Amino acid sequence: MQDKPSGTVSHQAVLKIQDLSKTYTMGEVKVEALKHLSIEFFAGELVVLLGASGSGKSTLLNIIGGLDVPSEGKLFFRGREITAATEPELTAYRRRSIGFVFQFYNLISSLSALENVQLVTEIADNPMPADEALRLVGLSGRLNHFPAQLSGGEQQRVAIARAVAKRPELLLCDEPTGALDYQTGKLVLEVIEKVNRELGTTTIVITHNASIAGMADRVVRLGSGEVTEDRRNLARLSPAELVW
Numbered sequence: 001m002q003d004k005p006s007g008t009v010s011h012q013a014v015l016k017i018q019d020l021s022k023t024y025t026m027g028e029v030k031v032e033a034l035k036h037l038s039i040e041f042f043a044g045e046l047v048v049l050l051g052a053s054g055s056g057k058s059t060l061l062n063i064i065g066g067l068d069v070p071s072e073g074k075l076f077f078r079g080r081e082i083t084a085a086t087e088p089e090l091t092a093y094r095r096r097s098i099g100f101v102f103q104f105y106n107l108i109s110s111l112s113a114l115e116n117v118q119l120v121t122e123i124a125d126n127p128m129p130a131d132e133a134l135r136l137v138g139l140s141g142r143l144n145h146f147p148a149q150l151s152g153g154e155q156q157r158v159a160i161a162r163a164v165a166k167r168p169e170l171l172l173c174d175e176p177t178g179a180l181d182y183q184t185g186k187l188v189l190e191v192i193e194k195v196n197r198e199l200g201t202t203t204i205v206i207t208h209n210a211s212i213a214g215m216a217d218r219v220v221r222l223g224s225g226e227v228t229e230d231r232r233n234l235a236r237l238s239p240a241e242l243v244w
C-alpha cells in the first residue's frame with residue numbers, strides 16, 4: 001500500500017463541471033459525446049477515469065484542458081469560469097495550468113530529451129529546470145538522447161517531464177500506457193504517481209484498463225457520456241502492486 005495519507009487530497013474543488021454537454025454534428029448525424037455531466041475534482045487527488053470506447057473520456061479531458069469547448073454547460077477552474085474565457089485567457093489557462101500527456105508522446109524528433117522539455121520551460125512563468133524535471137522521471141542519464149534513441153517508456157517519461165516542468169496544477173493523461181508493454185506501462189504509472197505524490201499535482205488518468213483504478217484516490221466511470229460510477233479507494237495501491 002502507498003503511504004500517501006488520504007489527507008493530502010483537499011476538499012477544495014479545483015475543477016467544477018456543471019451540466020456539461022458536448023454534441024458533435026457531422027452532416028445529418030449528431031453524436032452526444034457528453035450528456036449533462038456534472039462533477040468536481042479536488043486539489044491533489046489522483047483520479048482514474050474509466051469507460052468503454054466512445055463513452056466520452058477524451059472529450060471530457062479535452063474540454064477540461066481547454067482544447068475543446070462544450071456545447072452547453074460550465075467549467076470552473078479555481079472559481080474562474082473557463083467556459084466564459086476569452087481566447088487569450090484560454091491560451092494562458094492551457095499554458096500555465098494544464099499539463100497534457102497523450103498515448104503517443106508527441107516529442108520533436110530533432111531535439112534531445114532536454115531540449116524537448118526546454119521548449120516548455122522557456123515559455124512558462126515559473127518552471128522547474130528541464131534537467132530537474134527529467135531527473136524526477138528517472139531520466140537524468142538520458143538528457144542528450146534523441147527520441148529515436150529512447151525506448152517507448154523513456155519517451156513517455158520525457159513527455160511527462162515536459163508536462164510537469166511548468167508546474168501545472170492539473171496533469172491530464174489520456175491513455176498514457178496505451179502504447180506500452182506491461183512492465184514499461186507500470187514504470188510510467190509509477191512516474192505519474194510520483195508526480196502526484198511529490199508535487200501534489202491534481203491528476204486525471206484516462207485508461208481502458210480497470211486494473212489501473214487501484215492506484216487512484218478516486219475512480220470515475222463514464223458510460224454513454226454520463227458518470228455511471230464515482231467512488232473513492234480506501235487506500236491507493238502502488239503501480240508495482242497492480243496486476244493485469
Ligand SMILES: Nc1ncnc2c1ncn2[C@@H]1O[C@H](COP(=O)(O)OP(=O)(O)OP(=O)(O)O)[C@@H](O)[C@H]1O
Nearest residue numbers: 024026031033051052053054055056057058059060
Ligand atoms: N471530433 C469529433 N467529431 C465527431 N464525433 C466525435 C469527435 N470526437 C469524438 N466523437 C464521438 O464522440 C463520442 C465520444 O468520443 P471520445 O473520444 O470522447 O470517447 P472515449 O471514451 O475517449 O473513447 P476511446 O476510449 O475509444 O478513446 C464517440 O462516439 C466519438 O465517435
